Amino acid sequence: MTGLSDFWKVFKRNKMGLTGLGIIIFFFLMAVLAPFISPYNPNQTNPNLFLSPPSSQHLFGTNEIGQDLFSRNLYGAQISLEVGFAAAAVTVIVGLLIGLISGYFGGIVDEILMRVTDFFLVIPSIVFMIIISAFLGPSLINVILVIGLLSWSPTARVVRSMVLSIREWPFVEAARASNAGHFYIMFRHIMPNVIPIVFANATMAISNAIFSQAALVFLGVGDVNDISWGQIMHFALYSGAISAGDWWYIVPPGIFIILLILGFILLGYSLEEIFNPRLRRV
Amino acid sequence: MNIVEAEGVKKYFPVKGSILRREKRFIKALDGVSLSIEKGEIYSIVGETGSGKTTLGRILIGLITPTEGSVKIDNIDIFSIGKSEMREIRKRVQIIFQDPYGSLNPRMRIRDIVSEPLKLNRMEYSTEKIARVMEDVGLKPASDFMDRYPHQLSGGQRQRVAIARALAISPEFIVADEPVSMLDVSIRANFLNMMREMNKKYNVSMLMITHDISVASYIGRRISVLYLGKVVEQGENDDIIKNPLHPYTRALMEAIATLGKKEKELHIKGEIPNPMDIPKGCRFHPRCPYAMDICREVEPDLVEISNKHSVACHLYRG
Numbered sequence: 305m306t307g308l309s310d311f312w313k314v315f316k317r318n319k320m321g322l323t324g325l326g327i328i329i330f331f332f333l334m335a336v337l338a339p340f341i342s343p344y345n346p347n348q349t350n351p352n353l354f355l356s357p358p359s360s361q362h363l364f365g366t367n368e369i370g371q372d373l374f375s376r377n378l379y380g381a382q383i384s385l386e387v388g389f390a391a392a393a394v395t396v397i398v399g400l401l402i403g404l405i406s407g408y409f410g411g412i413v414d415e416i417l418m419r420v421t422d423f424f425l426v427i428p429s430i431v432f433m434i435i436i437s438a439f440l441g442p443s444l445i446n447v448i449l450v451i452g453l454l455s456w457s458p459t460a461r462v463v464r465s466m467v468l469s470i471r472e473w474p475f476v477e478a479a480r481a482s483n484a485g486h487f488y489i490m491f492r493h494i495m496p497n498v499i500p501i502v503f504a505n506a507t508m509a510i511s512n513a514i515f516s517q518a519a520l521v522f523l524g525v526g527d528v529n530d531i532s533w534g535q536i537m538h539f540a541l542y543s544g545a546i547s548a549g550d551w552w553y554i555v556p557p558g559i560f561i562i563l564l565i566l567g568f569i570l571l572g573y574s575l576e577e578i579f580n581p582r583l584r585r586v
Numbered sequence: 587m588n589i590v591e592a593e594g595v596k597k598y599f600p601v602k603g604s605i606l607r608r609e610k611r612f613i614k615a616l617d618g619v620s621l622s623i624e625k626g627e628i629y630s631i632v633g634e635t636g637s638g639k640t641t642l643g644r645i646l647i648g649l650i651t652p653t654e655g656s657v658k659i660d661n662i663d664i665f666s667i668g669k670s671e672m673r674e675i676r677k678r679v680q681i682i683f684q685d686p687y688g689s690l691n692p693r694m695r696i697r698d699i700v701s702e703p704l705k706l707n708r709m710e711y712s713t714e715k716i717a718r719v720m721e722d723v724g725l726k727p728a729s730d731f732m733d734r735y736p737h738q739l740s741g742g743q744r745q746r747v748a749i750a751r752a753l754a755i756s757p758e759f760i761v762a763d764e765p766v767s768m769l770d771v772s773i774r775a776n777f778l779n780m781m782r783e784m785n786k787k788y789n790v791s792m793l794m795i796t797h798d799i800s801v802a803s804y805i806g807r808r809i810s811v812l813y814l815g816k817v818v819e820q821g822e823n824d825d826i827i828k829n830p831l832h833p834y835t836r837a838l839m840e841a842i843a844t845l846g847k848k849e850k851e852l853h854i855k856g857e858i859p860n861p862m863d864i865p866k867g868c869r870f871h872p873r874c875p876y877a878m879d880i881c882r883e884v885e886p887d888l889v890e891i892s893n894k895h896s897v898a899c900h901l902y903r904g
C-alpha cells in the first residue's frame with residue numbers, strides 16, 4: 305500500500321466493496337443534501353393530510369400529523385450516520401487499546417481487563433443501554449457514548465487473541481533485540497497486524513451502532529425530537545399507524561436501516577481483503 | 587581476544603506443578619555451558635531439538651537471563667549491568683532467526699525492516715546505507731526490493747533481508763539460530779558462503795546454531811556439540827569432524843546423508859530424553875552403545891584430550 309491511488313486500483317476491482325461503498329455514498333449524499341432536495345420542511349404539519357398513502361405529492365405518504373415522510377426519511381439519514389461513525393470510533397479505539405494492552409502485557413493486567421471485558425460481553429447491552437440512557441437523559445452525545453462504551457468488548461476480545469499470537473512471532477523478538485520498547489512494539493509491530501480484523505470489527509460496530517440507535521429511539525429512549533429512522537418507526541408504532549396497516553409509515557425507514565447496515569458490512573469485508581496483503585488477490 | 591565469554595551458564599525453566607504436587611520442577615534447558623568466541627570467528631553449536639542450543643543463543647545476546655553463570659561481551663558482564671548499559675550492548679549484537687516467514691513483519695516494507703535497528707538505536711541511516719547492506723547480502727539491485735513486502739519475496743530472499751537487518755548496525759556479534767534449516771537444500775551452501783563473506787567483510791563474529799553437523803563443519807572454525815544442556819564435545823572443526831570422540835558426535839557424523847553404502851554405521855537408540863528428567867550419571871548413557879557401569883553413576887566432566895579438543899565421556903578417562 306503505497307498510496308491512495310494504489311489502494312483505489314485494487315479496490316475498484318472488488319465488486320462487493322464497490323457495492324457497499326455505493327450504498328454508503330448514496331446515504332451519505334442523502335444526509336448531506338437533505339436540506340436541498342427535501343420537497344417539504346420535515347417539521348411542517350398539514351392538518352388536512354393525516355396518514356395519507358404515497359402519492360405524487362408525498363412520495364412516502366404522510367404521518368399522523370401530516371408531515372411529509374419522504375422529507376423526514378431523507379433527514380433521518382443524518383442521525384444514523386453521525387451516531388454510526390461516532391459510536392463505532394469510540395468502540396474501536398477502546399476495544400483496540402484494551403485488547404492490545406491485555407494481550408501484550410498478559411499476567412495480572414490481562415486478568416483484570418478481561419474480567420471487565422467479560423462483564424460487558426455477558427450483560428444484555430440493549431437493556432443496559434436503555435437503563436443508562438434513561439439516567440443520562442436523551443442527548444445525541446449520550447447515545448453515542450452509551451452505544452460506544454457498551455460495544456467494545458467483542459473487539460477487545462478479538463484483538464487480544466490476535467495479539468497473543470503475534471507477540472510470539474520472531475519479528476517481535478528481533479525488535480526487542482534492537483532495543484525496541486513496549487509501546488514501540490505494541491503500536492509499530494503488533495497493531496498494524498490486527499488492523500484488518502479491527503476494520504472488520506469497525507464496520508460491524510458501525511452497523512451495530514446504527515441499529516442500536518434506531519432501537520433505542522424506537523423504544524422511546526433517546527431523543528425523539530431529532531428526526532431519525534428509529535424515531536419515524538417509533539411514532540409509526542405509537543400512533544397506531546402500524547396496526548391500522550399504514551405500511552408506508554414504517555417500511556421505508558426499515559429498508560433504509562437494513563440497506564445502510566448491509567453497505568457497511570460489504571465494505572468491511574472488502575477492506576479486510578485489501579488491507580491484509582495475504583488475502584489480496586494479486 | 588574474545589568477543590563472547592560464557593561461563594557455567596545454566597537455565598532452568600520452572601514448570602507449574604499441580605495443586606497436589608507442591609515440589610517445584612524444572613526443565614533444565616542448559617546445565618552449565620562454557621564457551622568463548624574469538625573476535626571475527628564463526629563458532630558452531632550442534633545439537634538436537636531440546637539440547638538447549640536456542641536458549642543458549644538467546645542468553646548470549648541478553649534476551650534471556652540465565653539462572654546461573656555469566657556472559658561477557660567484550661569483557662562486560664551483561665547480566666550485572668544496568669538498563670542503559672544493556673542498551674549499549676544491544677547496539678553491538680544481533681540475531682537471525684530460523685523462520686524466514688515469521689522473522690519479518692508482514693506489514694512493513696523491506697526498507698523499513700532493514701533500517702529498523704538503526705532507527706531504534708538512534709544511529710544514522712540513509713537509503714544508500716541500507717541499499718549497500720542489501721546488495722552485500724545478495725539482494726541486487728536493492729532498489730528492486732526496497733519497497734516490497736516480505737510476502738513478495740522467496741524464503742531465501744527473506745532470510746537475506748534478516749541478515750541485512752542484522753548487519754545494518756555493523757554489530758560485533760551475530761547469533762544465527764538455524765538460519766538455513768528452513769531453506770531449500772539447493773540454496774543452503776550459497777547462503778552459508780554469503781554468511782562467510784559477511785563475516786569477513788563486516789568483521790563480525792558469529793555463532794551458528796544448527797542441528798546439522800555438516801552445516802556446522804562447513805562454516806564453523808570451532809564446534810561445540812550440545813546434548814541435553816551440556817557440551818559433550820568441543821574443539822577445532824577439523825578435530826571434531828575427522829576425529830569425533832564422543833559416541834554422540836560420531837552418531838551425528840554417521841547421520842549425514844552420503845551417497846553409496848556406509849562402511850560402518852553407529853546407531854543410537856531412541857530420542858533425546860525429557861529435559862525434566864535428565865538421566866543420572868552421563869546424560870547420554872541410555873542411548874549410548876558403549877555405556878559402561880560407571881556411565882550410569884558418574885557424570886563425566888569435559889576434559890581436554892588433545893590440543894583444545896575436549897570431550898565429556900568416560901571412554902577417554904586418563
